[in-house]
Amino acid sequence: MRPSLVLAFASQVVAAGIQLPLVLPSASSPAVSSVGKPIVTSDALQADIDAKNLLERANHLYELAKLSNPDYSHPTRVIGSKGHVATIDYIYSTIASLGDYYTITNQTFNAVVGNVFEFRLELGGGGNVPKSASAMSLTPPTKNKGPVFGPLVLVDNDGCDQTDYASNVVGSIAFIRRGTCTFGQKSALAGKAGAVAAVIYNNGQGSLSGTLGEPSPDHVATFGLSREDSEPYIEELRAGKTVAAKAYIDSIVENIKTVNIVAQTNGGDAENCVMLGAHSDSVAEGPGINDDGSGSLTLLEVATQLTKYSVNNCVRFGWWAGEEEGLLGSDYYVAMLSTEENGKIRLFMDYDMLASPNYANQVYDATNEANPTGSQELRDLYIDFYQSNDQNYTLIPFDGRSDYDAFIKHGIPGGGIAAGAEGVKTKEEAEMFGGKAGEWFDPCYHQLCDTVDNLNLAAWELNSKLVAHSVATFARSFDGFPERCTVESESHGVASYWHGPKLVM
Structure with a gap:
């Protein structure tokens, strides 16, 4: 050549x-x-x-x-x-x-391409940071690249339809089960419903990492979480308890x-x-x-x-x-x-x-x-x-x-x-x-x-x-x-999954 x-x-x-x-x-x-x-x-x-x-x-x-x-x-x-x-x-x-x-x-x-510079997810108050928490690839940052606060709200079904997001999702951190549709779709639907961030938890063994794919203006800062780390909070939410949450992601998508x-x-x-x-x-x-x-x-x-x-x-x-x-x-x-x-x-x-x-x-x-x-x-x-x-x-x-x-x-x-x-x-x-x-x-x-x-x-x-x-x-x-x-x-x-x-x- x-x-x-x-x-x-x-x-x-x-x-x-x-x-x-x-x-x-x-x-x-x-x-x-x-x-x-x-x-x-x-x-x-x-x-x-x-x-x-x-x-x-x-x-x-x-x-x-x-x-x-x-x-x-x-x-x-x-x-x-x-x-x-x-x-x-x-x-x-x-x-x-x-x-x-x-x-x-x-x-x-x-x-x-995206780059996550820093992230932190706290669930349940007291500064509890789940070990398996990770920021999704191509996630946008949290608002003003600073921490956001809100109650953790369990989304219905797999969070793949707008009707799965109840009115109490507004101002919350949406808690969404993996499955049926893409991570990007879940993040966008959570954003449309007024969530300030989203956490997608695994329904199988192990931690959960992934990409939101093609950027959408509706995407919100999104984390992945293992089933093991998510189960205690799912039980609390189903029992009617309030789970406080704090999310922070500093990232770029370009x-x-x-x-x-x-x-x-x-x-x-x-x-x-x-x-x-x-x-x-x-x-x-x-x-x-x-x-x-x-x-x-x-x-x-x-x-x-x-x-x-x-x-x-x-x-x-x-x-x-x-x-x-x-x-x-x-x-x-x-x-x-x-x-x-x-x-x-x-x-x-x-x-x-x-x-x-x-x-x-x-x-x-x-x-x-x-x-x-x-x-x-x-x-x-x-x-x-x-x-x-x-x-x-x-x-x-x-x-x-x-x-x-x-x-x-x-x-x-x-x-x-x-x-x-x-x-x-x-x-x-x-x-x-x-x-x-x-x-x-x-x-x-x-x-x-x-x-x-x-x-x-x-x-x-x-x-x-x-x-x-x-x-x-x-x-x-x-x-x-x-x-x-x-x-x-x-x-x-x-x-294909x-x-x-x-x-x-």
């Missing part, structure tokens, strides 16, 4: 409102094409994957996250931050330095521009592409070196090593922005595909969180009955890999939680693997994979401690070899893999 094209990308970064020097490839960088190279094989590409290279990239990525310290007071790669712009730069310039093996494109799109990066091999059949992706951003709360630095860096390493080989089918890599804000980048990318371009993608593979410290080998349970035909064949490829390497695996729901969602909704077969997020490892899983039962697969999920020290290098290398295997298999041949027959989703249209890794319902 010529330096002039990288400079064009730099101008888009500046247009996004952040100036940051780009690392440009040398003008003398050797051209790297697939001409005269051996055809890629799974064994060869797997052998090129080394945990040392992955760790070196992770250390660099963490240094990039630190560029956000002046604005966020800690490392982060959330969209709109200097850490994320530097991440995009690193991905782009690395691929550009590989010569003419790839064609790189970038998509700039509008996104909404529109920005951010960027997807897509790289496609110049060799191989451009009518039959194997595509894989990872998200380049983190949450605001931390640097996201596992989530999803591990996936992004694996793609970058596989893309680098692939240049040693030729391919029969084109390989397309995607690094999505705005996943943590609700799958924004991947949604935008697929929505912009023409029917013809959609049909060229034979399958999409999602790689999100590959190095969780308390890992399990998780395979999305993507069946052809519920998803575009070919999804199950991809699932079985992952299973066969783990079995052939004497590794255990578990199947996890294919429920729309990550960037594969837009692809399968547009008829593209999909699947992927993961090493685990906030789910609790069972005793059986500890026997299968080692680690600690009763703890999260990633105890630093969406937290400040998701640093280089949060990576399980053995799991990361194994999963990166599986990514290499998946790329090499389909770059070599689609023999036996179902043909694409439609760009419309073949799924059953089951409602996820949009991105944050609950919206």
